[in-house]
Amino acid sequence: MSIITIIGAGMMGSAMSFPARANGHDVRLVGTPLDRGIIEHAKETGFHITLKRQLPEGIRFCQFEELEDALEGADLLIGGVSSMGVDWFMDSVIPRIPAALPVLSVTKGMMNTREGEFISFPELYARRFPDSGIRFNAIGGPCTSYELADRDQTQVCFCGPDMALLRKMKAMLNTDFYHISLSEDIRGVECAVALKNAYALGVTLAVGLSEKLDGKMHYNSQAALFGQSVKEMRKILRLYGGRDINIYLGAGDLYVTVFGGRTRLIGTLLGKGYPIDEAKKELAGVTLESIVIAERTARAVRSSIARGEARSEDFPLLMYIDGLLAGESGAGIPWDAFEEEMTV
Amino acid sequence: MSIITIIGAGMMGSAMSFPARANGHDVRLVGTPLDRGIIEHAKETGFHITLKRQLPEGIRFCQFEELEDALEGADLLIGGVSSMGVDWFMDSVIPRIPAALPVLSVTKGMMNTREGEFISFPELYARRFPDSGIRFNAIGGPCTSYELADRDQTQVCFCGPDMALLRKMKAMLNTDFYHISLSEDIRGVECAVALKNAYALGVTLAVGLSEKLDGKMHYNSQAALFGQSVKEMRKILRLYGGRDINIYLGAGDLYVTVFGGRTRLIGTLLGKGYPIDEAKKELAGVTLESIVIAERTARAVRSSIARGEARSEDFPLLMYIDGLLAGESGAGIPWDAFEEEMTV
Numbered sequence: 001m002s003i004i005t006i007i008g009a010g011m012m013g014s015a016m017s018f019p020a021r022a023n024g025h026d027v028r029l030v031g032t033p034l035d036r037g038i039i040e041h042a043k044e045t046g047f048h049i050t051l052k053r054q055l056p057e058g059i060r061f062c063q064f065e066e067l068e069d070a071l072e073g074a075d076l077l078i079g080g081v082s083s084m085g086v087d088w089f090m091d092s093v094i095p096r097i098p099a100a101l102p103v104l105s106v107t108k109g110m111m112n113t114r115e116g117e118f119i120s121f122p123e124l125y126a127r128r129f130p131d132s133g134i135r136f137n138a139i140g141g142p143c144t145s146y147e148l149a150d151r152d153q154t155q156v157c158f159c160g161p162d163m164a165l166l167r168k169m170k171a172m173l174n175t176d177f178y179h180i181s182l183s184e185d186i187r188g189v190e191c192a193v194a195l196k197n198a199y200a201l202g203v204t205l206a207v208g209l210s211e212k213l214d215g216k217m218h219y220n221s222q223a224a225l226f227g228q229s230v231k232e233m234r235k236i237l238r239l240y241g242g243r244d245i246n247i248y249l250g251a252g253d254l255y256v257t258v259f260g261g262r263t264r265l266i267g268t269l270l271g272k273g274y275p276i277d278e279a280k281k282e283l284a285g286v287t288l289e290s291i292v293i294a295e296r297t298a299r300a301v302r303s304s305i306a307r308g309e310a311r312s313e314d315f316p317l318l319m320y321i322d323g324l325l326a327g328e329s330g331a332g333i334p335w336d337a338f339e340e341e342m343t344v
Numbered sequence: 345m346s347i348i349t350i351i352g353a354g355m356m357g358s359a360m361s362f363p364a365r366a367n368g369h370d371v372r373l374v375g376t377p378l379d380r381g382i383i384e385h386a387k388e389t390g391f392h393i394t395l396k397r398q399l400p401e402g403i404r405f406c407q408f409e410e411l412e413d414a415l416e417g418a419d420l421l422i423g424g425v426s427s428m429g430v431d432w433f434m435d436s437v438i439p440r441i442p443a444a445l446p447v448l449s450v451t452k453g454m455m456n457t458r459e460g461e462f463i464s465f466p467e468l469y470a471r472r473f474p475d476s477g478i479r480f481n482a483i484g485g486p487c488t489s490y491e492l493a494d495r496d497q498t499q500v501c502f503c504g505p506d507m508a509l510l511r512k513m514k515a516m517l518n519t520d521f522y523h524i525s526l527s528e529d530i531r532g533v534e535c536a537v538a539l540k541n542a543y544a545l546g547v548t549l550a551v552g553l554s555e556k557l558d559g560k561m562h563y564n565s566q567a568a569l570f571g572q573s574v575k576e577m578r579k580i581l582r583l584y585g586g587r588d589i590n591i592y593l594g595a596g597d598l599y600v601t602v603f604g605g606r607t608r609l610i611g612t613l614l615g616k617g618y619p620i621d622e623a624k625k626e627l628a629g630v631t632l633e634s635i636v637i638a639e640r641t642a643r644a645v646r647s648s649i650a651r652g653e654a655r656s657e658d659f660p661l662l663m664y665i666d667g668l669l670a671g672e673s674g675a676g677i678p679w680d681a682f683e684e685e686m687t688v
Contacts, residue, residue, distance in 0.1 A: 252571025
């Protein structure tokens with residue numbers, strides 16, 4: 001058995017305790033300063049107040065002040081912060097991680113660099129801490145925290161620079177409900193799963209259109225946007241050096257994301273014609289990762305276009321979403337722009 | 345304005361009269377011998393009894409005996425039969441089509457050849473009628489007939505051997521609700537859209553699992569099967585010479601197919617553990633295209649494996665579906681077999 005320390009006691013970080021405990025590992029769940037209430041409550045009852053689930057027996061719950069202790073002897077560190085917590089993670093956690101302790105991160109997202117690149121978080125960490133010796137890995141694929149906590153059948157992909165290490169982490173966390181593929185294509189995996197957040201906004205525009213029209217679901221239009229999303233995601237993957245095999249992860253993850261949560265809510269409101277400012281009021285001040293990643297993706301693609309490496313007509317849906325997020329009222333979904341010709 | 349003759353007055357063939365009439369074409373809708381009641385009723389009322397929609401004004405309805413008349417002066421023939429009607433179409437219709445009249449077919453499916461190939465219907469027609477001079481084209485993409493008839497936003501792809509002709513057909517049928525991409529990759533388009541029928545059975549297995557478990561929808565498992573489907577579909581596309589860009593059509597079409605109809609019903613029953621014979625009772629004798637295409641795809645892939653051109657471990661979901669359809673009780677969805685390693 002190994003010692004697994006999870007930093008970040010949000011829903012997904014905490015849900016990782018289920019496969020970890022299922023395999024009998026010693027699990028230490030460390031809250032960020034924002035998770036103080038979650039940890040306090042869990043220390044007393046074992047119940048996670050936002051995941052709304054009883055966590056597995058035998059977890060050691062720690063406030064952030066107990067980090068040093070929680071890292072002592074650890075074999076794996078799971079980074080459980082959201083993309084909004086990445087700067088904090090780099091400032092407050094990474095400098096304290098020993099070189100030999102591998103990091104496996106659930107954080108989904110991509111970053112724009114000043115040079116116009118579009119890079120994943122493991123790549124960002126490795127660049128910021130080039131001499132740390134730490135091996136940064138990440139988890140992609142369709143996985144909602146609730147269902148992982150309910151031990152539903154789930155298929156994810158661990159990505160990182162070293163297959164031997166990936167296999168070791170898989171051996172620690174693979175269970176009969178948590179199934180793990182492995183990939184050394186970090187950029188490809190992380191890009192695919194980040195893009196689904198952006199494009200889920202696009203697919204759910206059609207949900208809004210339907211609700212406005214007659215309140216019933218209409219699938220031709222959703223499927224058209226789903227197909228267009230897959231087409232554009234595949235182009236973006238290739239543009240930024242990911243292998244296009246990863247489109248299966250993006251498509252699976254897109255499928256799960258259009259079914260629920262706040263991304264669907266915002267996409268639906270935008271599809272109904274709400275301006276972004278009004279739609280955002282529904283979020284009550286919470287920053288939505290989908291919006292952030294859509295903006296970042298559009299920024300990356302625009303700079304690729306400016307450099308002559310891409311054509312804007314290849315990304316009509318992304319450009320339309322970006323326009324809506326920038327407050328443009330929108331002339332409606334650019335259906336005609338999705339039409340393409342392909343010669344052989 | 346042109347003359348468009350539709351042969352086959354089933355739901356999809358008849359729905360094609362909506363974009364055709366929206367563009368003001370002269371439309372002749374010819375029933376097969378099985379459509380006698382539909383045509384009789386439509387002649388009197390203009391109402392389509394299975395599509396459950398009032399058809400556009402100005403259509404000329406013809407019984408099959410009136411075929412000769414209906415072909416007189418036609419500029420485009422739309423083949424509206426289902427894959428079950430392909431033999432009939434080759435026996436009774438194609439020999440009577442003038443060489444100059446292009447054929448655009450809504451029929452979805454693929455055929456196994458004795459040589460172990462996996463070919464599309466336009467290819468089959470061209471092989472069977474090599475001296476006919478007829479140019480055979482087809483329509484792929486996510487499009488339910490009801491929603492097309494309701495003029496919902498729809499995105500399809502016309503495929504055929506000649507881009508100039510494809511553009512001409514697009515000019516005839518493109519409307520502000522029916523959006524048409526064009527492709528010369530017939531094999532790729534038709535394979536992608538046929539495969540979604542097979543794999544929709546796979547995705548909906550998880551719906552059955554959920555219903556059996558607690559009656560609620562579970563998305564991690566559906567998304568895992570959706571992703572695995574996309575992964576296998578992409579491999580099959582490549583195996584049979586289609587370009588993998590067409591995966592966007594397959595994914596969009598898969599998305600629309602898992603939401604309804606008999607394919608979802610059968611997949612759900614199989615997912616609950618019903619043997620195929622009991623599940624088929626729900627179909628009341630109707631042959632389901634999804635089952636046919638799943639069996640054909642598995643047959644093609646098995647012969648590719650036998651020839652050493654493919655590996656069975658690349659298609660665990662297809663092989664599992666095929667086993668269920670062959671009456672095997674199944675040891676459960678082979679989740680572990682979906683796990684993969686990808687080095688760079």
